[in-house]
Amino acid sequence: MMRIDYPLQFDGRGRTGQSREDEYIRELIEQVLLTTPGERVMRPTFGCGVRELVFGAASPEVATATQYLVQSSLQQWLAELITVEAVDVEVLESALLVTVVYIVRRSQSRVRVEVTVSGDSP
Template sequence: MNTLLLPLQIGPDGRTMLATPAQSLRNMIEQVLFTAPGERVNRPTFGSGLQQFVFAPASDEMATALEFTIQAALLEWLGERIQVEQVAVASADSMLSVTVVYTVLVSQERQTDTFLRSLAD
């Protein structure tokens, strides 16, 4: 199945560019991470709620809760495609960094992707 490359881009032939399966999966993970529950009208539970933790007091317990919340959201929405092995969240200055280590179930290929988001937005 072909999916559009996100963010949308126009190729040299004037058509919208398509994503590879790896790009498509990475885009889906990013959507789950940075979508707040309630943000999508037809899927009110979609997302991880990651951004609600940004201003929470920093502690080991909070970091563990955040990682568990992200793993649960990825399992719920992408559990048929990936097996999440590890999630690590860090913030520095005004940037939030989420590293997800996962196995693609179809190919059994292990991947590590890091997603960055500005906290200033």
């Protein structure tokens, strides 16, 4: 199944770009992680606010808070598409490396995605 590509792009024929389902789900996960609640006018609660934690002190508490935010936000916004199995957060110098392991409901395939979240992410 093909879905509209994110971020919105055009293909070589000038049509709206499309993604395969596995790419589409990864793009949705990135949207949830990189969107700050309040950023979207029509969905003010969308996102998880992880970028705000990047500037906190590098500590186990920040990693734990990030794991909780990511897990709950993915369950809230993508529960119909995926089942989150694990979220791991590594605190880097000026970023967070978020690893999400999930099962795609449609295919029952297990997928591992890593997303680096920095304070200056678009």
